Amino acid sequence: xxxxxxxxxxxxxxxxxxxxxxxxxxxxxxxxxxxxxxxxxxxxxxxxxxxxxxxxxxxxxxxxxxxxxxxxxxxxxx
Amino acid sequence: xxxxxxxxxxxxxxxxxxxxxxxxxxxxxxxxxxxxxxxxxxxxxxxxxxxxxxxxxxxxxxxxxxxxxxxxxxxxxxxxxxxxxxxxxxxxxxxxxxxxxxxxxxxxxxxxxxxxxxxxxxxxxxxxxxxxxxxxxxxxxxxxxxxxxxxxxxxxxxxxxxx
Numbered sequence: 001x002x003x004x005x006x007x008x009x010x011x012x013x014x015x016x017x018x019x020x021x022x023x024x025x026x027x028x029x030x031x032x033x034x035x036x037x038x039x040x041x042x043x044x045x046x047x048x049x050x051x052x053x054x055x056x057x058x059x060x061x062x063x064x065x066x067x068x069x070x071x072x073x074x075x076x077x078x
Numbered sequence: 079x080x081x082x083x084x085x086x087x088x089x090x091x092x093x094x095x096x097x098x099x100x101x102x103x104x105x106x107x108x109x110x111x112x113x114x115x116x117x118x119x120x121x122x123x124x125x126x127x128x129x130x131x132x133x134x135x136x137x138x139x140x141x142x143x144x145x146x147x148x149x150x151x152x153x154x155x156x157x158x159x160x161x162x163x164x165x166x167x168x169x170x171x172x173x174x175x176x177x178x179x180x181x182x183x184x185x186x187x188x189x190x191x192x193x194x195x196x197x198x199x200x201x202x203x204x205x206x207x208x209x210x211x212x213x214x215x216x217x218x219x220x221x222x223x224x225x226x227x228x229x230x231x232x233x234x235x236x237x238x239x240x241x
Contacts, residue, residue, distance in 0.1 A: 015182045023111070055112045
């Protein structure tokens, strides 16, 4: 699964809460409709990104997981 | 989707140990990342977290902390040994080692993030008076207030937590 994206953010190696904090900052810097590709290795990032998009209303277009690395595609909606 | 009534996170930080300092800062910054407002009221030993240059010097106490993992797995060290000189430094060194290995952000980094995210950092005036601490000894961006300052924030659609 892959999506076109406008910005990439690598949070590899970072622990909670840094991936979410950096994601928030990156999405803030986007225009509405643009997509952020975020990479994380924190095992908690899958539930956390889901919770973050559910709460903030931004859209998780999809994610993929390969050998401990998670890649998320998040669309800014507002 | 369920109605999310709480729009604010109001936290009381009352302890100045390394392990007690993390949850308030992690939760407050994350709350702002989730479009909530957050405030932390630093009272009693919690004030240590926001003293200038002090966040990364906080320690872990091994005393009365039986949950602390043993330095050598499987070898039980009696908790009372925690009272020996130097044991606090040993426990702190172990914890800092684990934190670094897991690449956890330093407390100073989380404090910077909290300031950047406009987390309201309130230093307890009464604690300043009791401990003889001056406002100038605290990091920039902190406001000083009392219980009413915190409660005014916490009284409006807030979740409140104590650490």
